[in-house]
Amino acid sequence: MSWLSRLLGGSTPPADRETAQAAKAASQARMTAWEQALAAGRLPDFVEKRLEDASAGRTPWISTMTPAELLLARTHGLRPLATVTGTCWYQYQRSWTEGHAAGWGSALARIRAEAVACGANAVVDVKMRTSPGGLGASMDFTLIGTAVRILGLPPSPEPVIATVPALEFVRLLEMGIVPVGLAVGARYEWISDASKTMGGSWTMNNQALGQLGRFWERVRRQAHADLKRDAARQGNGVLAHTQFGQIIKQEVDKAPDRYLGRHIVIGTVVDTRAGSSIPHSITTVVDMRDELSPLDGGATKSHNAYDSNETEGAI
Amino acid sequence: MADATDIPQHALERMKGLRGEGHAGGVFTSDFSVNEFLLVRKAGFEPVGLCVGSCIYHLGIQYGAWSKNQEMDVLSQAMYQARELAMARMREEAADMGADGVVGVRLTVKRLEWDEHVLEFVAIGTGVVHAKGHTTFKGPKGQPFTSDLSGQDFWTLLHAGYRPLEMVMGSCVYHVAHRGMMKSMGSVGQNVELTNFSQALYDAREIAMERMQQEAADAGAEGVVGVDLHEGSHNWQPHIIEFFAVGTAVLPISTELDASTIPDPQLVLSVNS
Numbered sequence: 001m002s003w004l005s006r007l008l009g010g011s012t013p014p015a016d017r018e019t020a021q022a023a024k025a026a027s028q029a030r031m032t033a034w035e036q037a038l039a040a041g042r043l044p045d046f047v048e049k050r051l052e053d054a055s056a057g058r059t060p061w062i063s064t065m066t067p068a069e070l071l072l073a074r075t076h077g078l079r080p081l082a083t084v085t086g087t088c089w090y091q092y093q094r095s096w097t098e099g100h101a102a103g104w105g106s107a108l109a110r111i112r113a114e115a116v117a118c119g120a121n122a123v124v125d126v127k128m129r130t131s132p133g134g135l136g137a138s139m140d141f142t143l144i145g146t147a148v149r150i151l152g153l154p155p156s157p158e159p160v161i162a163t164v165p166a167l168e169f170v171r172l173l174e175m176g177i178v179p180v181g182l183a184v185g186a187r188y189e190w191i192s193d194a195s196k197t198m199g200g201s202w203t204m205n206n207q208a209l210g211q212l213g214r215f216w217e218r219v220r221r222q223a224h225a226d227l228k229r230d231a232a233r234q235g236n237g238v239l240a241h242t243q244f245g246q247i248i249k250q251e252v253d254k255a256p257d258r259y260l261g262r263h264i265v266i267g268t269v270v271d272t273r274a275g276s277s278i279p280h281s282i283t284t285v286v287d288m289r290d291e292l293s294p295l296d297g298g299a300t301k302s303h304n305a306y307d308s309n310e311t312e313g314a315i
Numbered sequence: 316m317a318d319a320t321d322i323p324q325h326a327l328e329r330m331k332g333l334r335g336e337g338h339a340g341g342v343f344t345s346d347f348s349v350n351e352f353l354l355v356r357k358a359g360f361e362p363v364g365l366c367v368g369s370c371i372y373h374l375g376i377q378y379g380a381w382s383k384n385q386e387m388d389v390l391s392q393a394m395y396q397a398r399e400l401a402m403a404r405m406r407e408e409a410a411d412m413g414a415d416g417v418v419g420v421r422l423t424v425k426r427l428e429w430d431e432h433v434l435e436f437v438a439i440g441t442g443v444v445h446a447k448g449h450t451t452f453k454g455p456k457g458q459p460f461t462s463d464l465s466g467q468d469f470w471t472l473l474h475a476g477y478r479p480l481e482m483v484m485g486s487c488v489y490h491v492a493h494r495g496m497m498k499s500m501g502s503v504g505q506n507v508e509l510t511n512f513s514q515a516l517y518d519a520r521e522i523a524m525e526r527m528q529q530e531a532a533d534a535g536a537e538g539v540v541g542v543d544l545h546e547g548s549h550n551w552q553p554h555i556i557e558f559f560a561v562g563t564a565v566l567p568i569s570t571e572l573d574a575s576t577i578p579d580p581q582l583v584l585s586v587n588s
Contacts, residue, residue, distance in 0.1 A: 027385055034514040047521060050528070060531040060564065061538035062524065067468045070540055071475035075577045083542055085520055089512030091502060099506045106508060131516060131546050131556060138509055140516055144544060171582075280582045287585040288350040288467065 043113055051118035054082040055149075063146045064125050069166035076170045077151035081118045084147045086111030091138035097188035097262045103141035104128070104184055104266065111143045112161060119155035120147035124166045126182075128242070128266070163268045164239075175279065177272040180235045185227025188262035191215045196257060199249065212259065216247055219261035227265050235271035242266045345441040346419065351466025355418065358470040360443040364412050368404030368438045372397035376432070379490025379555060384515040386522065387555060390488035394557060395526075398422060398484060401438040402461065409459040414442030415452045416460035418469045420482055422561070426550055434549065451569065454481050455534045462563040464541060472540065475577065477565040481534045485526030485560040489519035493554060519558045520544060527560040536564035 033044040043051075053059045063080035065073060073080065088106035092099020115123045126145035146166065147159070162169050162179035172179055191212075193199065198212045223245075231238045245263035252258065345362040347355065355362065377389035401422065409417045420440035427433045442459065445452055454460035462479035464472060472479060492511050502509075523544065531539045542562035549557065 023388070030518055031384055031514060034518055035510070038510055038513060038517075050521075050525060054528075059528055060536045062528055062531070062542050062562070063538060063540055064542050066541055067464060067472035067475055067477075070477070071471055071577060074475055075575075075579055080538060083524060083544075085517070085544075087513050087517045087520070089509045089516065091505065091507050091509050093502075093504050094506040102506060103508075129544075129546075138512070140512070142516065142520075146542075282582045282584055284586050285583040287583075288354065 041109075041113075043117055047114070048117045051082050051084070051114060051147075055118040055120075064127075064144065065146055065166050069125075072170050073148065073166050076174070078148045078166065078170065079151060081120055081147045081149055082114075084111050084114035084118070084120075084123055084145060086114065086143045088141045089138060090141055091136075093137045095188060096137070097186045097264060099137075100139075100141075100264050101184050101186040103139065104143075104182075107141045107143045108161060108182055111145065112159060115147045115159040115161070116155075116157065118147050119149065120159045121150045121153050121156045122160040122162060122169070122179075123147050124162050124164065124169045126161055126163045128163075172270065176276045177270050178235070179239075179268050179270050181269050182266060183227050183231035183234065183238055183269045184264070184266050185223040185225070185230060186262075186264040187219050187223040187226060188260065189215070189219050189222075191259045191261070192256045193259065194256040198259065199257070212247075215259065216261050220245060220263050223263040223265050227267060231267070231269045235269040237270045237272055238267040239270055346439070347441055347466055351419065354470040355441075355443060355466040356446075358473050359446050359449075360415070360418075360469075361446050363414050363442045363444050366405045366409040366412070366414065366417050366440055366442045368401040368406070368408065370397050370400040370404065370436045371427070372400070372434055372436060373430075374432045374434060379552075380492075382492050382495060383490070384492045384511060384518065385490050386519070387488040387490050390551075390555070390557070391486055394424075394488060394559070395484070395486040397434065397436045398424075398438075398486070401436040402482065405438040405440065406459055406461060409442040409461075412442055413444060414459045415444050415450070416454065416462065416479065417442050418462050418479075419465050420461055420463045422463070422482075422484075424547075424549065431550060452478055454479075463561065464563055468541070472563075472565065473568070476567055477537075477540070478568050480536050480564045480566050481530070483527050483530040483534065483536070483539055483562060483564045485523040485528070485530065486557060487519045487522040487526070487559075488551075488555065488557045489515060489522075491515040491554045491556065516558075519556070520560075523558040523560040527562065531562075531564040534564050535566065537566050539564050 030046070033046065037044040050059070054061055061080045062083045063070070064083055065080055070080070086107035087110065088103050090099055090103035090106065092103070111123060111126070123145040126143050129142040129144055131140040131142070145161070148166070149155070160179060161181050163182060164172065164179055169179060191198070198209060200207055200209050227238060243263070243265045248260045250258045250260060343362045344365045345352070346365060347362060352362065372393060374393045375389040377387050379385060379387060405417060405420070417440040420438055422436070422438050425435045427435055440461070452460065460479045461482040462469065463482050464479065469479070492515065494509065494511065527539065527542070539562040542560060545559040545561070547557050547559065548555065
């Protein structure tokens with residue numbers, strides 16, 4: 001039956017009607033399962049089953065690893081289990097900074113829950129994603145990565161969540177460096193410009209804007225101090241920072257101008273002994289990979305937190 | 316596989332001339348870079364020709380209920396079926412030129428400017444054949460394998476002890492519910508999770524992944540490598556978003572290689588960067 005006749009109230013054959021009703025009921029049941037699971041801080045049964053099946057080898061494993069990573073994973077006793085995700089759509093009307101920290105925090109707890117469900121020891125290649133089209137002061141905070149098991153180890157109650165790709169994860173482990181998780185530092189602060197001098201509009205000369213500069217420096221340093229505190233709970237170092245900072249001027253009618261400085265920094269926490277040696281020699285090579293080569297410099301997309309992956313013409 | 320007569324005459328003539336072997340003076344076409352070509356050859360394969368499949372598709376119309384999280388099944392089916400058609404046509408061309416598989420497949424979607432409901436899907440990759448004529452590299456049901464891996468990744472995959480079977484995918488177009496006025500008013504000025512949006516995105520990703528995993532299971536794969544989850548709105552109404560999971564299903568080469576026989580990669584520093 002065409003959409004037009006449905007719209008005009010035409011009758012639907014009973015078989016189609018039953019199928020449609022069954023699909024509607026199934027969709028509603030899934031929604032209810034999600035609602036209850038998220039409220040209780042656990043996973044819906046069907047997600048747990050998918051992850052358990054993948055873990056037991058009853059269904060194909062699903063991995064974001066490249067073939068090169070798969071090769072290294074195999075030689076180093078890592079087995080991919082499943083692609084795991086953590087999603088939280090968070091509204092930050094009261095505080096952008098705290099909201100972003102809370103959003104990533106919830107996503108982290110959820111990806112960890114999925115990793116636990118498939119009996120993983122670690123999640124590698126964790127990418128930070130946001131869906132296009134954030135609504136007002138709210139945004140999607142999503143983490144996607146590959147859960148892996150290290151052969152010979154029992155499932156971990158607290159799997160490691162690493163933003164580094166599998167290649168780097170294995171290399172780090174080999175050198176006695178254990179990526180243990182993510183650390184977040186976030187700060188925001190307002191400053192009032194009662195004398196209207198902070199912005200430098202009073203002078204035609206070159207002039208360092210000291211008060212505003214010091215304010216912005218303080219916000220950044222506090223965010224980095226938060227990052228350090230968060231990292232100290234988990235390990236003794238942070239690698240691969242993602243930073244995002246903004247300074248915004250707000251003009252208010254019949255009141256002094258205000259500036260808002262906000263800064264968020266996220267990194268991979270590692271645990272390592274100071275001064276450990278690197279057991280490998282380094283060979284110089286001519287690289288046969290094309291533009292994508294990680295050897296040619298340029299950051300990987302793994303740490304690109306505030307970009308969606310939507311591009312014109314892409315699948 | 317379709318009857319060879321389904322393929323236009325000029326395409327058949329082009330394919331006849333593609334393989335040098337048995338067709339003196341024949342040439343291959345490919346979009347390989349020099350390095351890709353060398354590594355595909357090193358892996359024991361030869362390119363035979365560029366394979367293309369395309370499909371221009373009119374999407375059906377479906378409206379999401381304003382306040383309901385729901386899959387837009389008409390659009391999900393359309394997006395999946397159109398991609399599948401493009402892939403099948405590319406695979407058909409590969410089979411007709413005698414290829415064992417297609418590597419470096421790129422699958423793209425473009426909106427055509429004259430109608431927002433019409434999309435063009437294109438699948439394009441290079442057909443390859445095993446240089447020594449081994450037939451064990453074919454995909455499911457004796458069809459050419461398909462893979463979105465580059466020539467370099469193809470070489471590496473074979474060295475990791477796996478062979479590509481099929482490019483697998485799962486699509487889910489989802490309507491994310493609008494929040495009601497009362498709910499929105501209740502959370503004004505607060506930092507709070509918008510759980511109905513979280514649920515919608517979680518569910519849509521989960522459905523796309525489940526479908527891709529099912530395809531891999533149907534193909535008899537051991538796993539799926541290089542998985543990516545794409546999001547796109549293709550200029551639909553706000554709140555409608557497609558989650559698309561895609562990767563290459565793989566299977567161990569005949570008997571699985573012992574991991575200890577795989578050479579350990581060395582640390583290198585590129586001098587040509």
